[in-house]
Amino acid sequence: MRLPARARIYIGTVTVAGMAACAFAGAHVTYWPTVALLCGLMVTCDSLSSAKVRWVDLSLGLVVAVASFTLVGAAGATLVCASAALAYSSESPALVKRAFNFGQLALAGGTAGLLYEQLGGPVHSFGSNAFPRTVWVVMATVLVESIINVALTAGVVAMVEGLRPTSVLRAVASSSLSYVAYGALGLMLAVLWLSYTPVAAVLLLLPFLSARWALRQYAEQEKAYDATLRALIAAIEVKDGYTRGHSERVSRIATMIAHEAHLPEFRVDAVRYGALLHDVGKTGIPSRILGKHGKLTDEEFDVIKTHPARGLEMLEGIEFLTDSLAGVFHHHERMDGAGYPLGLVGLEIPEIARIIMVADAFDAMTSTRSYRPARSVEKAVAELRRCEGVQFDPAMVAALVGAVARVGWEGDPEPFRPAEAGDSMSEPLLLPQPSARA
Amino acid sequence: MTQVRSAATPARRAAPLPIALWQLLLAHPLILAAGALTLVAAPEAMLHPLSRETVVVALAFAALIFVGELARVALPGDREASPLATAGALAYALTDSVGLTSLSPATTVPHGAYVTISVTAAASLAGGMIHAAVGRTLRLDTIARRVLIVALAAALFPVVRRDLSLPSPQLTILSVMVVVVAAAGLTDVVLAAFDRRWRLRVPFVAAVTSELRLSLGLGAAIAATGVLIPLAANRMELWALPALSLPLLVTQFAYRRYAKIRATYGQTIRALSRITEVGGYVVQGHAERVTKLAVATGRRLGMSEDDLVDLEYAALLHDVGQLSLDDPMPPGSTLTVTAQHRTRVAGLGADIIRSTGFLDRVAVLVERQAEPYRRNRRDSDETVPLGSRIIKAVSAYDDLVSEAGGNIRGHGDALERLRLGMAYEYDPRVVAALADVVSHSLS
The missing domain is CATH 1.10.3210.10 (Hypothetical protein af1432)
Incomplete structure (x- = not known):
């Protein structure tokens, strides 16, 4: 993709300005050995790519940056911050990306460093009454650096992809608590460095490296967990002769409905897993009943009706699925109370089950069965609309219609493929890589 | 909506070990050793009058160990670790020798190994009792190991200090601490392996290797924190305790998530294994x-x-x-x-x-x-x-x-x-x- 002209001018300006700042800073650096050590530490820390899981984001680079204000002053900090652009990255970003990062990091570091010195932050040694004043100075500096950092990066994203400035502000605000932590850690790093040699400072980073390792294991394990669940469900479906991929598709539709209905993220997860497993109890039912063509006798239908309870029994021990169990147990209830197993009425039926009911029916109608061809999405929606209030929750039918209108729906069964390891490793938040693609 | 909960009652936690408390007490050499050590140390600690500052420092570390014991993490293979408690106890042992110089001079008088051992044992037991009170297992084995390695660290410090000298005094004190903490960590690995040999009849060498592999990451974080708390306390006084607990808490959080997803994985495969039976x-x-x-x-x-x-x-x-x-x-x-x-x-x-x-x-x-x-x-x-x-x-x-x-x-x-x-x-x-x-x- 070719960058728009104004984006190229912007990137060029930032890069050149950053390089000029580095050259100017280089002439004023007083503690060269310390600067070199810090640059090495910075590159090492950022090369061990950051692991982000939910709200924990371990970006050690910022800790080193904060320490560099105190250890080597504004001039040194400019170089140390800019050196983060040299870090190894598994996706080997284009040269233009690296150049821009170098520029914006140098500008952010340099400006914040000057502010630090202006506010009277101690450089290279703590005076007798440096605390607690230094704490506030450091916090202000961290905030300013982060704002410049995010704003310069957002500039590129805005020009290339279109981005509202408010989302930049929100990004800064949402992670302000972690800035406080980074500031405190960086200050501690500086204290230990000055009092007890750089070795002590490296010891400070050890727990984070250990945490990062554990978080990586966690992310990998979570991925494996998801894939395992899906593959085993697929195997069970084959055995019991359901339509291939039914559970997988119901899970996808139910997740879409849940998003559309603005459920909180952890509820969406519960819906996803509940929908995936909603029919797992059918494994306990003899194949001759499940696969029977034509009308079922009352006895046979009674056996079929046991599958929600069997599913519940099977999954009960899994703590992680506790929130999903209601969906498995109640997915055959009806709004008018004529469903099973308990005959709950209306909003007595748990939300998650109301979602799965709609998703289940929608997929049953839009996929091919042995006795009839697949219906079109429009016909299926019309049928759901006809039964809403009696069988389905109108709110969930509306959410399904909204989601399908927005995202669309592929009726074709999508073959299962395991996700690739390492997908969920996101970029470090505090030293964002601009998504400028050359 | 009330029916939902009734349909989804969470399963009770399974008891990890079918070993009664008295059996552990009587039959476990590690617990016996740690118990004996504490019984010797406690009266000694009581006998000597302590200054007010010493008591304040002791209480601060006791609180850290207590909280750390409460916030323990499950590791694979029915292990429990309390990184913060162990780090706090090691830090307390080293503080004894390093001193808290910026407090009043009285605190530079060492509190002595007996006090270290008593405080560690008492705070750990108090935390463990809370676990027992809410129905979780009281892990006397991990507490015993903690007491033993803390005693070792306290005993080892003066010896290493005498024999090791490097050009700069800061580097010397740092190296001595690293050596002592590393020795304590390795001892912990050996003791844990011994414990598994004792309870689960695991061959010793295999037990040592698996303990080493398991505890490398977490152990390094614990050791680093144990060294840094006394060093930082020289500058930041007792603020060093909460401040340096922060990184270790992040580590602990990460390990907890990891342990949780592993457990979930295991539970799920167990549930799926029931499918062929149903x-x-x-x-x-x-x-x-x-x-x-x-x-x-x-x-x-x-x-x-x-x-x-x-x-x-x-x-x-x-x-x-x-x-x-x-x-x-x-x-x-x-x-x-x-x-x-x-x-x-x-x-x-x-x-x-x-x-x-x-x-x-x-x-x-x-x-x-x-x-x-x-x-x-x-x-x-x-x-x-x-x-x-x-x-x-x-x-x-x-x-x-x-x-x-x-x-x-x-x-x-x-x-x-x-x-x-x-x-x-x-x-x-x-x-x-x-x-x-x-x-x-x-x-």
Whole structure:
């Protein structure tokens, strides 16, 4: 993709300005050995790519940056911050990306460093009454650096992809608590460095490296967990002769409905897993009943009706699925109370089950069965609309219609493929890589 | 909405160890040693009057150890660790020698190893009691190890201090602390291995290796924090305790998440293993019993913790291939059907497991579970993994015992049948370990 002209001018300006700042800073650096050590530490820390899981984001680079204000002053900090652009990255970003990062990091570091010195932050040694004043100075500096950092990066994203400035502000605000932590850690790093040699400072980073390792294991394990669940469900479906991929598709539709209905993220997860497993109890039912063509006798239908309870029994021990169990147990209830197993009425039926009911029916109608061809999405929606209030929750039918209108729906069964390891490793938040693609 | 909860009552936590408290107290050498040490230290600590500052410092560290013991994390293989408590205790031991210089001069008078040991033991026990009070297990073994290594660190510091000198005084003190803490950490690994040898009859060398691998990351974080707290306390006074606990808490949080997802994975595979049983293909509880015995046997044979997890999953899923059969085999029939048929089921199961894309090693174990460990006029076939050999023997054993109705004679008869099959089918090493595990659990 070719960058728009104004984006190229912007990137060029930032890069050149950053390089000029580095050259100017280089002439004023007083503690060269310390600067070199810090640059090495910075590159090492950022090369061990950051692991982000939910709200924990371990970006050690910022800790080193904060320490560099105190250890080597504004001039040194400019170089140390800019050196983060040299870090190894598994996706080997284009040269233009690296150049821009170098520029914006140098500008952010340099400006914040000057502010630090202006506010009277101690450089290279703590005076007798440096605390607690230094704490506030450091916090202000961290905030300013982060704002410049995010704003310069957002500039590129805005020009290339279109981005509202408010989302930049929100990004800064949402992670302000972690800035406080980074500031405190960086200050501690500086204290230990000055009092007890750089070795002590490296010891400070050890727990984070250990945490990062554990978080990586966690992310990998979570991925494996998801894939395992899906593959085993697929195997069970084959055995019991359901339509291939039914559970997988119901899970996808139910997740879409849940998003559309603005459920909180952890509820969406519960819906996803509940929908995936909603029919797992059918494994306990003899194949001759499940696969029977034509009308079922009352006895046979009674056996079929046991599958929600069997599913519940099977999954009960899994703590992680506790929130999903209601969906498995109640997915055959009806709004008018004529469903099973308990005959709950209306909003007595748990939300998650109301979602799965709609998703289940929608997929049953839009996929091919042995006795009839697949219906079109429009016909299926019309049928759901006809039964809403009696069988389905109108709110969930509306959410399904909204989601399908927005995202669309592929009726074709999508073959299962395991996700690739390492997908969920996101970029470090505090030293964002601009998504400028050359 | 009230019905929802009733439908989804969470399962109770299973008790990790069937060992009563008094048995641990009487029969566990580590707990005995730590208990004796504390009984000697406590009166000594009481005898000497302490300055007010010493008491303040002691209380601060006691609080840290107490909170750390409360916030413990589960590690693989029924282990519990309290990183913050151990780091706090080590830091307290080192503070004794390093001193808190910026407090009033009185505190530079060392509080003494007896006080260190007493405070560590008391704060840890208090935290442990809270665990016991809310129905979790009181892990006296981890507390005992903590007391012992803290005593070691306190004793070792002056010795290393005397013999080690580097050009700069800061570097010297730092090196001495690192050496002492590293020695304490290694001792902890050895003690933990000893503990597992004692309780689970794991071969010692295998136990040391798996403890080392498990505790490398977390141990480094603990050691670093233990060194840094006393150093930072020289500048930041007691603020160093909460400030330097922060990184370790992040570590602990990460390990907790990791432990949680591992547990979830295990629970899910366990639930899925029940599918073949609910479907009527296999005897009720077969997979669960085979897994328990297989893991105990594997542990007895010195398998690593990673291999044990693979073995656990493979044992749980060893009959999953039955799902792909049109006609399920009659329950408990592993022994009566032909070898080809067993091989086919194993292969189908392996295919299902392999389709997850993540459990390839487990798939191999399941795939080869039907193979004899050696063939006519050949040596033992080394390509058949130990895990497969274990599943083969244990699954046959469980079928035989179920057939006999599970009585004591049935156990003996079943083992005898396995021994008859040792020429080709069942690996003699595995049968011996299984017999040992079974006799241990029956007695």
